[in-house]
Amino acid sequence: MNPTLSFFYFLSFLTVLSALMVIVSKNPIHSVLYLILTFFTLSGHYILLNAQFLAAVNIIVYAGAIMVLFLFVIMFLNIKDNHEEAKTNLTKIAAAIVGGTVFVILFGAYRKTILMPVDPATFDSQVGMIESLGKLLFREYLLPFELASILLLVAMVGAVMIGKREIGERHF
Amino acid sequence: MQLTNRSKQVSNKEMTLMERAYLPAIATGMAITLKHFFKKKVTIEYPEVKRYLGPVFRGRHILKRDAEGRERCTACGLCAVACPAEAISMVAAERQKGEESLYREEKYAAVYEVNMLRCIFCGLCEEACPKQAVYLRHDEFIPVFNDRNQVIWGKDLLVEDMNNRYTREAWTKEEAHLLDQKRANGEATNVVPRAIP
Amino acid sequence: MELTEFVIKTLTILVVFVLTLVIAMYSTWGERKVAGFIQDRMGPNRAGPGGLLQPLADAGKMFFKEDFIPALANKWLFIAGPSLAMLTALLASAVIPFGSTFRYDGVEVVLQGVESNIGILYVFGVVALGVYGIMIGGWASNNKFSLLGAIRAASQNISYEVAMGLSLIAILMMSSSLSLGDIVAQQHGGNWNIFYQPLGFIIFLTCSFAECNRVPFDLPECETELVGGYHTEYGSMKLGFYLFAEYINMFVSSAIISTLYFGGYNYPGMDWVYNQLTASLGTTTGHNIATLIGTGVFFGKALFFIFFYMWVRWTLPRFRYDQLMNLGWKKLIPLAIINIIITGASVLFLKPFITSLLN
Numbered sequence: 112m113n114p115t116l117s118f119f120y121f122l123s124f125l126t127v128l129s130a131l132m133v134i135v136s137k138n139p140i141h142s143v144l145y146l147i148l149t150f151f152t153l154s155g156h157y158i159l160l161n162a163q164f165l166a167a168v169n170i171i172v173y174a175g176a177i178m179v180l181f182l183f184v185i186m187f188l189n190i191k192d193n194h195e196e197a198k199t200n201l202t203k204i205a206a207a208i209v210g211g212t213v214f215v216i217l218f219g220a221y222r223k224t225i226l227m228p229v230d231p232a233t234f235d236s237q238v239g240m241i242e243s244l245g246k247l248l249f250r251e252y253l254l255p256f257e258l259a260s261i262l263l264l265v266a267m268v269g270a271v272m273i274g275k276r277e278i279g280e281r282h283f
Numbered sequence: 284m285q286l287t288n289r290s291k292q293v294s295n296k297e298m299t300l301m302e303r304a305y306l307p308a309i310a311t312g313m314a315i316t317l318k319h320f321f322k323k324k325v326t327i328e329y330p331e332v333k334r335y336l337g338p339v340f341r342g343r344h345i346l347k348r349d350a351e352g353r354e355r356c357t358a359c360g361l362c363a364v365a366c367p368a369e370a371i372s373m374v375a376a377e378r379q380k381g382e383e384s385l386y387r388e389e390k391y392a393a394v395y396e397v398n399m400l401r402c403i404f405c406g407l408c409e410e411a412c413p414k415q416a417v418y419l420r421h422d423e424f425i426p427v428f429n430d431r432n433q434v435i436w437g438k439d440l441l442v443e444d445m446n447n448r449y450t451r452e453a454w455t456k457e458e459a460h461l462l463d464q465k466r467a468n469g470e471a472t473n474v475v476p477r478a479i480p
Numbered sequence: 481m482e483l484t485e486f487v488i489k490t491l492t493i494l495v496v497f498v499l500t501l502v503i504a505m506y507s508t509w510g511e512r513k514v515a516g517f518i519q520d521r522m523g524p525n526r527a528g529p530g531g532l533l534q535p536l537a538d539a540g541k542m543f544f545k546e547d548f549i550p551a552l553a554n555k556w557l558f559i560a561g562p563s564l565a566m567l568t569a570l571l572a573s574a575v576i577p578f579g580s581t582f583r584y585d586g587v588e589v590v591l592q593g594v595e596s597n598i599g600i601l602y603v604f605g606v607v608a609l610g611v612y613g614i615m616i617g618g619w620a621s622n623n624k625f626s627l628l629g630a631i632r633a634a635s636q637n638i639s640y641e642v643a644m645g646l647s648l649i650a651i652l653m654m655s656s657s658l659s660l661g662d663i664v665a666q667q668h669g670g671n672w673n674i675f676y677q678p679l680g681f682i683i684f685l686t687c688s689f690a691e692c693n694r695v696p697f698d699l700p701e702c703e704t705e706l707v708g709g710y711h712t713e714y715g716s717m718k719l720g721f722y723l724f725a726e727y728i729n730m731f732v733s734s735a736i737i738s739t740l741y742f743g744g745y746n747y748p749g750m751d752w753v754y755n756q757l758t759a760s761l762g763t764t765t766g767h768n769i770a771t772l773i774g775t776g777v778f779f780g781k782a783l784f785f786i787f788f789y790m791w792v793r794w795t796l797p798r799f800r801y802d803q804l805m806n807l808g809w810k811k812l813i814p815l816a817i818i819n820i821i822i823t824g825a826s827v828l829f830l831k832p833f834i835t836s837l838l839n
Contacts, residue, residue, distance in 0.1 A: 140557070140619065147612070167601035174636055175608025179615070182632050186619050186627060241598060241658055306682070309796065317516045317794040326522045 119159055126152040139185045143178060150174045162239030338453045338462070340420035341404045345449050346442045349387055350479055354442060355416035358392035365411035370401035388414075388423050395441060399425050400434045420449060450476035484587065493574065493593045500573045505535045508784055511727075514790040517810060520586055542720035550713050554620040555586040561617020562714070562721035568613060569601060569728035572606040575599040575659045576735045579745045581777035583764050591667050597738075599660035600648060603736060604641075607691055610729065611637040611750035612744040614693075614700060618710035619721070629709030631802070633700035636700040646816035647680040650823040651740055664744035669751070671741040679819045681741045683812050690808070692726060695793040699801055734785035735778075745774035 129152060132145040150173045157166035237243055246254050301307060327334050336342075347355050358375035376393035377384045385391075408417050428434055443449055452474045453459035462474060488753075509524065509531060516523025524531030549558055579591035596602055611634050618630025651673055655663045667673060673683050689696040701709030711722045738744060753773065758766035799807070 136732075140554075144557075144616070163596065163598045164601070167598045167605050169607040171601065175605060176641070179608075179611055179634050179638055182612075182615055183631065185614070186616050186631065312795045313791060318793060319520055320514075320517045320791075322520055324517075324522055325520055328522070328525075 115159065119156075122152050122155045122159070126156070143182050143185060146181075147174050147178050157239075160189070160239060161236055164241040164244055165239065166265070236248070299419050314421055336421060338421055338451060339456055340421040341406045341409075342423050343399075343425050344402075344408070345418050345420050345434070346392075346395060346438065347416050347418060347449070348443045348445060351384070352445045353383075353385060353387040354391055355387055355414045356392045357388045357390045357393065357414055357416075358395070359390075359413065361411040361413060362408035362417050365407040366402075367405060367407060368401045368403045370398045370403075371408060372396050372398075391453045392438070395438050397441065398434060398438050399428075416452075418449070418454075421451060422449075433436040440446055450478045451477045488587070488589055489593075490587065495572065496573055496576075496578070496593045500570060500728055500731060501583075503731045503783075503786075504724060506538070507727040508538065508723070509535050509794075510786065511790050514787065515794050518791070518794040521737070528611060531612070537672075539548060539720065542661070542717045545598075545716040546717070547716045550622060552622045553713065554633075556622035557616050558713075559718070561613050561620055562614060562718040562725070562820050563613075565610070565725040566721045566728075567612025568606055568610045569725040569732065571609075571736065572603050572732045573728075575602050576732070576739060577664050577744055578778055579771045581767075582771055583767050584624075590661070591771065595659065597657075597659045599657050600740075602653070603732075604645065604648070605646075608641060610691070613722075613725065614710045617714065618700075619708075621713035624712050625706045625708070626712045627712050629700045629706050631714070632702075632706075633693060633710060636693075636697065636699060636804060640687040640690035640715050640812075641818050643683055643808060643812035644691065645646055646813060646820060647683040647687065648740075650677055650680045650816075650819050653820070653823050653827055660739055660744075664739055664746065667743040668746050670743075670746075670748050672746075673743065674741040677741065677819070677823070679815065681737075683819065684740070685737065686807075686812060689789070689792070690739065690804075692729045692733055692789070694726070694730065694789055696796040696799050697804060698798060699804060702798060730786055730789050731782065734782040734789070737785050738778060738781035744781075745771075745778040747774070747777045750774070 126149060128143045129148040133142050133149065136142050136145060150169060153167040154169045157163070169280060173279075225282075349355055356374050360373065360375075363369075363371040363373060372394075373392045373396070374394040375390055378389050378391055404417055404419060409419055426433075453462050512529065513523035513536070515521075524534040527533040527537045549555055574593035575596055577590070577592040577595075582589040582591060613632045614633040618626040618628075618633070621627075651663070652658060654673065654676060655666050657663060657666075663673075689695075693700050699709075700706075701711065703709070705714070711719055712724060750770075754766070754770045757770050760766065761769065
């Protein structure tokens with residue numbers, strides 16, 4: 112087995128393990144930390160695919176900003192270890208059905224996927240690099256890119272409007 | 284009442300754009316600290332450099348001898364009585380024939396001990412002494428103790444060494460005060476320190 | 481051949497690692513010395529000549545103190561906090577170019593841990609992770625002051641990361657590369673970015689103060705409000721790691737500032753020195769000595785910025801928390817966006833105009 116392949120298997124094992132630990136662990140803080148680990152291993156996969164920009168952005172945006180906010184909120188919750196919320200059978204059954212359906216859909220989608228055969232002779236290893244990515248985004252996909260940025264701007268304005276204090280509201 | 288000529292009137296008025304930019308103020312502050320960076324330091328590095336503490340500083344004890352080198356102490360015990368910390372103890376003895384060059388009077392202290400852990404260096408022993416025998420040196424301290432045995436000082440450490448006499452510019456508070464006044468007025472700056480009270 | 485390359489890379493990384501640690505160690509000494517000098521004191525001067533052995537004495541003291549873990553703390557995370565802080569602090573120095581190349585026996589060695597085409601993004605990602613050490617440690621302590629310190633650190637880092645990223649974009653627009661090596665190479669010949677990006681530099685500097693949790697933005701460990709902040713419950717070497725991580729961060733950000741804005745290992749009159757050296761000592765030795773001089777210049781710049789950090793620390797008082805947030809969101813981010821627009825306009829219109837005038 113060549114080193115890249117063994118590294119891939121190790122990374123995949125770590126990814127699946129930490130992803131499982133996210134839902135298995137009782138303490139939500141541990142869950143968040145395992146989720147961060149999952150993002151790291153995913154970034155490892157991106158680097159194996161020679162998509163360095165995606166790997167770095169994944170870490171900056173997900174691990175560096177979004178998960179910090181997750182952690183931020185969860186730290187404020189006062190969770191007792193032994194206080195397990197009583198779950199009725201109904202919720203358990205509903206959760207099983209929803210989860211099972213998602214699994215079936217994903218599995219079906221995976222079965223249907225036809226991977227393009229890769230020709231090593233014509234394959235461009237630089238396709239995931241930032242230069243080619245930038246050219247692609249700003250030439251072929253310029254309109255969707257700009258639309259996405261406008262969507263984000265709208266979302267930001269909305270968030271500011273919701274968070275804004277009304278006149279006469281108490282300052283603290 | 285004006286306490287300093289550097290005081291500034293504080294006001295709550297709207298800041299100008301220059302003040303709100305904040306960076307000029309930071310630059311001013313940093314210039315001040317940089318000036319201090321290159322200033323001469325005021326620190327006196329103690330064990331290497333010792334500061335003059337004045338003519339009446341109360342350091343370690345000394346048992347004075349007179350001009351002929353005889354011990355002045357007569358073991359009257361007034362210092363021990365005056366001592367608020369009860370640090371001084373002594374054993375008196377009578378002077379024998381042939382010891383006239385050692386002790387000034389007929390009675391002397393065979394043992395004279397100061398417990399340096401008890402002593403508070405108040406100087407009451409110095410004031411109580413009728414023979415001007417015990418003094419607190421202005422130029423030497425008790426060294427740091429490393430061992431219990433170093434705490435009680437006997438005559439071997441306390442009695443003055445004739446080869447290296449303890450000299451002072453002023454032997455009493457009044458004398459020192461007078462000297463200070465003279466110096467403040469700009470006269471008599473050169474006083475030769477003398478060994479005899 | 482591949483083995484030689486591997487050994488050389490390992491050695492380079494090891495050297496960078498040790499150098500970072502040593503510089504951080506002596507920054508603690510430097511900090512106390514600078515503090516003393518600014519306050520008209522001598523600073524530490526008892527341990528060794530000029531107090532040079534003081535960091536060793538401090539480290540020894542830290543090691544031999546009792547390693548205490550509070551009873552109600554989360555033990556694993558309590559240990560993970562300082563370890564993560566150290567890890568993330570040390571990671572960032574891998575991509576910094578310390579000098580140009582070394583020639584030995586026909587092999588050209590780059591004085592850089594890893595040359596990556598996303599260098600600056602890597603640094604940015606590692607900096608973004610830096611807050612986890614503080615957050616986890618603060619939460620695991622099970623102490624409300626620690627938690628508040630951790631929360632402050634998190635919100636402060638996230639807020640200032642935005643302005644920092646935006647001020648970086650202006651640099652990237654000019655260099656059109658994310659690689660730190662390229663950015664330095666483009667500043668060759670006195671063509672430093674500081675002359676084109678003064679506003680961006682000020683924003684970046686302010687944000688790096690905030691990211692390192694240094695005065696005037698050291699709210700997470702504000703002792704007047706939060707006892708000790710996130711490291712209230714820490715003692716012994718774990719506390720030492722937290723404090724040490726701060727100094728490593730300081731060195732790394734100083735190095736990044738000198739790389740991005742002050743030309744890295746470039747200095748005025750570099751080509752003349754290079755030509756003189758290669759002419760008199762031969763291409764190999766002359767080249768190596770020229771590289772060494774460049775590396776020395778780089779460290780000089782980095783050390784100056786470490787000094788600058790200390791200088792600011794002993795000059796400015798701490799911000800209030802709302803002032804911190806106002807400065808970050810309402811001043812620095814709009815300024816950074818204006819800077820981007822100006823830079824974009826200059827690159828598009830001014831640069832061709834000036835080049836056409838010159839030709």
